[in-house]
Amino acid sequence: MGVTADVPETMSKTVQMYVKTINDIQSAQEAARAESCLSHIERVELRSFPVYSRCGRAFYSSIASRFVLASAVRTDQTKGVIISSTSTVRLKIGPDIASFSSEEVDLVPSADAALVANVFPALHARRPLTIAQPVDPELAKQIPKAMDLAGEWWNYRPVDISVSEGQSAHDTAPGVGLFFSGGGDSFYSLFQGMDETTHLITIIGFDVKKSDTVRAGELRETAITVAEETGKIPIFVTTDVRRCRELARADWRHSHGSILAAVGHLLSDVLGEVRITAGFSLADLQPWGTHLYLDPLWSSSRLRVAHKGAEMNRTQRIQHVADEALVKKQLRVCWEYKNAGRNCGVCEKCLRTQMVLLTAGKLDGFSCFPSPDSLPERIGRLPYLKNPQIRGAWERFLAEDLDLRLRASIEELVLRTITHHTRMGSLVHGASTAPRRLARKIKIAMTAPGRRARKYGHVVG
Numbered sequence: 329m330g331v332t333a334d335v336p337e338t339m340s341k342t343v344q345m346y347v348k349t350i351n352d353i354q355s356a357q358e359a360a361r362a363e364s365c366l367s368h369i370e371r372v373e374l375r376s377f378p379v380y381s382r383c384g385r386a387f388y389s390s391i392a393s394r395f396v397l398a399s400a401v402r403t404d405q406t407k408g409v410i411i412s413s414t415s416t417v418r419l420k421i422g423p424d425i426a427s428f429s430s431e432e433v434d435l436v437p438s439a440d441a442a443l444v445a446n447v448f449p450a451l452h453a454r455r456p457l458t459i460a461q462p463v464d465p466e467l468a469k470q471i472p473k474a475m476d477l478a479g480e481w482w483n484y485r486p487v488d489i490s491v492s493e494g495q496s497a498h499d500t501a502p503g504v505g506l507f508f509s510g511g512g513d514s515f516y517s518l519f520q521g522m523d524e525t526t527h528l529i530t531i532i533g534f535d536v537k538k539s540d541t542v543r544a545g546e547l548r549e550t551a552i553t554v555a556e557e558t559g560k561i562p563i564f565v566t567t568d569v570r571r572c573r574e575l576a577r578a579d580w581r582h583s584h585g586s587i588l589a590a591v592g593h594l595l596s597d598v599l600g601e602v603r604i605t606a607g608f609s610l611a612d613l614q615p616w617g618t619h620l621y622l623d624p625l626w627s628s629s630r631l632r633v634a635h636k637g638a639e640m641n642r643t644q645r646i647q648h649v650a651d652e653a654l655v656k657k658q659l660r661v662c663w664e665y666k667n668a669g670r671n672c673g674v675c676e677k678c679l680r681t682q683m684v685l686l687t688a689g690k691l692d693g694f695s696c697f698p699s700p701d702s703l704p705e706r707i708g709r710l711p712y713l714k715n716p717q718i719r720g721a722w723e724r725f726l727a728e729d730l731d732l733r734l735r736a737s738i739e740e741l742v743l744r745t746i747t748h749h750t751r752m753g754s755l756v757h758g759a760s761t762a763p764r765r766l767a768r769k770i771k772i773a774m775t776a777p778g779r780r781a782r783k784y785g786h787v788v789g
């Protein structure tokens with residue numbers, strides 16, 4: 329592997345290693361791991377690093393004796409062996425540098441990754457997209473198509489692209505990686521592609537911030553447990569990419585799939601295919617950053633970027649995997665984290681997921697949702713739905729056979745949402761009826777309990 333920056337203007341790479349003095353090697357496993365790391369390294373400079381106390385993983389804590397930190401890059405087998413190495417690739421995105429690190433995999437400083445990651449920042453900033461190093465010819469041909477599609481969906485104006493084409497790859501790595509966050513969509517894709525998937529890729533620095541060590545630790549734990557129980561290899565990639573100013577200004581809903589694909593290109597020494605789970609189903613395709621038409625356009629001759637799971641919608645996907653014991657214990661849907669734990673159990677997404685499971689008759693046994701009080705009480709505490717587009721999902725619950733208290737709590741939530749967004753003048757999407765008319769109908773329904781079910785059936789059915 330290359331360990332220095334031969335192309336610093338676009339990307340660079342460093343490797344940091346934790347090295348153990350050779351006398352301290354305690355097992356054949358450690359020696360084997362050290363040897364495999366050493367085979368990649370050209371030069372190691374050793375300096376004293378007395379205590380190793382990262383992560384608290386059993387492997388490391390059991391051998392927390394004398395370590396030295398090697399801050400670069402030449403083998404000196406008489407002094408020490410490497411027990412852990414972190415490779416970091418830095419990509420220039422607009423005016424900023426984003427770093428991507430992994431302890432499990434040697435990342436590839438890839439011009440393809442730099443190209444893909446710069447597409448949305450360039451579109452948003454309306455500046456030419458230039459990559460100095462040669463990129464994969466197949467990818468180079470597809471980038472204009474991706475830009476056209478994004479322009480058609482979100483009104484980006486075309487920008488000039490300046491890249492030179494390198495050589496096509498002759499072979500691809502054998503691994504198949506699935507982006508895994510622990511949510512219902514991830515689990516669905518994992519179970520659907522169980523035979524082909526070899527690696528689970530979890531990114532720290534997307535929904536869970538790198539600085540949020542508690543959540544990041546929990547996410548790691550989930551991914552490691554699921555990987556162990558399904559016989560997959562976990563890969564963690566830690567990144568600060570969302571701090572890049574141009575990417576932050578571009579809409580993350582448009583660009584997140586391209587950044588997933590960029591991570592895939594960084595992993596292309598190990599993976600020949602990465603899989604991204606669909607946001608929307610085939611029946612409800614909408615412009616989105618991960619999309620059946622867009623994701624494959626980030627592929628190269630070395631890496632296939634595949635879009636999976638669009639045959640079902642989100643509700644169907646979670647219902648499909650809800651009987652799995654692993655899902656009941658490990659499902660992570662929460663990103664608001666209003667309480668400690670894997671899922672807070674009280675935010676809108678936690679409550680909506682529990683409603684999906686409940687209406688499918690599958691909520692029992694889901695120990696991953698804390699339930700301090702009843703579902704209607706928790707729904708009653710949601711002020712309104714911040715995103716008016718998901719109101720349709722809540723309205724659909726009302727078509728189910730619900731307990732009266734639960735039905736009332738959902739009706740009131742829908743009404744509070746309509747009232748709020750009508751007042752704010754922003755309610756335009758996701759409604760099955762014009763907002764004011766629907767609000768009036770719900771008010772009538774709620775003040776006439778005897779006619780409620782019939783009325784509601786008419787409004788939202």
Ligand SMILES: [Zn+2]
Pocket residue numbers: 661662663664665666671672673674675676677678
């Ligand atoms: Zn939550």
